[in-house]
Amino acid sequence: xxxxxxxxxxxxxxxxxxxxxxxxxxxxxxxxxxxxxxxxxxxxxxxxxxxxxxxxxxxxxxxxxxxxxxxxxxxxxxxxxxxxxxxxxxxxxxxxxxxxxxxxxxxxxxxxxxxxxxxxxxxxxxxxxxxxxxxxxxxxxxxxxxxxxxxxxxxxxxxxxxxxxxxxxxxxxxxxxxxxxxxxxxxxxxxxxxxxxxxxxxxxxxxxxxxxxxxxxxxxxxxxxxxxxxxxxxxxxxxxxxxxxxxxxxxxxxxxxxxxxxxxxxxxxxxxxxxxxxxxxxx
Numbered sequence: 001x002x003x004x005x006x007x008x009x010x011x012x013x014x015x016x017x018x019x020x021x022x023x024x025x026x027x028x029x030x031x032x033x034x035x036x037x038x039x040x041x042x043x044x045x046x047x048x049x050x051x052x053x054x055x056x057x058x059x060x061x062x063x064x065x066x067x068x069x070x071x072x073x074x075x076x077x078x079x080x081x082x083x084x085x086x087x088x089x090x091x092x093x094x095x096x097x098x099x100x101x102x103x104x105x106x107x108x109x110x111x112x113x114x115x116x117x118x119x120x121x122x123x124x125x126x127x128x129x130x131x132x133x134x135x136x137x138x139x140x141x142x143x144x145x146x147x148x149x150x151x152x153x154x155x156x157x158x159x160x161x162x163x164x165x166x167x168x169x170x171x172x173x174x175x176x177x178x179x180x181x182x183x184x185x186x187x188x189x190x191x192x193x194x195x196x197x198x199x200x201x202x203x204x205x206x207x208x209x210x211x212x213x214x215x216x217x218x219x220x221x222x223x224x225x226x227x228x229x230x231x232x233x234x235x236x237x238x239x240x241x242x243x244x245x246x247x248x249x250x251x252x253x254x255x256x257x258x259x260x261x262x263x264x265x266x267x268x269x270x271x272x273x274x275x276x277x278x279x280x281x282x283x
Contacts, residue, residue, distance in 0.1 A: 004083050005034035006103060009076030011069055012090040013041040018214060019090040023055050026088075031100035032058070037080050039064050041072040068185025070175040073161065083168050087190075092118075092162040093212040101209035102165045105149075112170035112202035113194055115159035116209030117144045123217040129255035130220060136259060139228045141213045145205045152203035154195045159203070161190035163211040170197055179235035179270060181228075188235030195239065222258075229259055230266030237270025 008026060012019045019038070026036055038061045040047050051061045064075040077085050084106060088094055098116070105114035120142045122131065130136050145157050152159070161175075178188030197203055218224070 005081060006031075006084045006086060006099060007080035007082030008033045008036045008086045008088065008099070009039065009073060009080055010036060010088055010090060011039045011041055011064075011072035011076065012043065012047055013067075013072075014043050014045045014047075015090045016043075016045045016047050019047060020054070021214075022088065022090050022092055022094075023051075023059065025093045025096075026099075027055075028096050029094070029099045030097050031103060033086065033099055034058070034082055035060060035080065037062060037076045039072040039076040039079075041069070042067055068177065069161065070177050070186050070189040073189070074174040077168070077171060077174055080168075084165060085168055085171060086165040087161050087163075088211060089162045089213070091214045091216070093121075093214065094163075095210045095212070098163075098209050098211060101206050105165070105204045105206050106167065108204075110201060111167075111204050113159065113164065113166040113197040114204040114206055114209075115164040115194065116206045116211065118142055118160055118163050119144075119210060119212050121212050121214045123215065123220070125217075126215075126220060127255075130225065133256055133259055135229060135263065136225055139225070139232045140215055140219060145207075147207050149204065149206050149208070151201045152194070152198040152205050154198040154203065157198075157203075157205070158191045159194035159205075162213055163209065164190055164194060166193070166197055170202070172196075178238050179231055181231045181235075187231055188239065191235065192239055222255075226258060226262040229262040230269070233263045233266030234270030237267045 036059045038051060038059060040061060040063045042065055051059055062075060062079050064072045073087060086102060102114050105111050118141050120140060141160055141162055143160055175189035175193055177186035178192050181187040194203060
């Protein structure tokens, strides 16, 4: 590719069936990427064997033994050959025009990163309070910044690792761990990268590049949801995000009240962690 080209980086771990669906979606792109780099982050379910059988050609598989999605993403970027690095997740389904729409964003030399909306595919029986909570939906990976292409506001808007592209020349220190989170190893690495690259108008939101995100039923248990809310708030606090000082009655009662409490506790933990680390943003 010699300085050009598009590489899709796709971390995975023990999600063979989900990975297959994501690869099928990438094969169906109206503008095929030059390569897909699957990063096996310590799988034990035969991921590599499956790739060898059904996805030869543009797909390469590398292994990263250090657990953590940020390690997998950074390893994939290091192995990739393209100048444009497109990131998604094994439980994501990029729309057929995803690569084409994001590639068009980089026709503007000022753009360092770009991404689009992420829509959840919810399992049947998802509790109404979960679907109705914007904070829970965002913690589960959903984002929607509107229907128009525009520059991202780095103070309040971000992209997720399921739908994020950047120039290799802007990648710099890559994905950095922000706060520990068991299922992923860390959280906030995509939030930190997109905010960093979006400063000065370098980030672009492209609604024509949607990705659907398959949400597992086990993620919807309330204990897990509240823990996820707390750690994501802690990550935001480490990056300087401010807690909203006032909340309306709806956010103080019932299920949303529990979300508010988890949010506040996580924010306090993140501030304490940042103070103990001497103000350093990352682990």
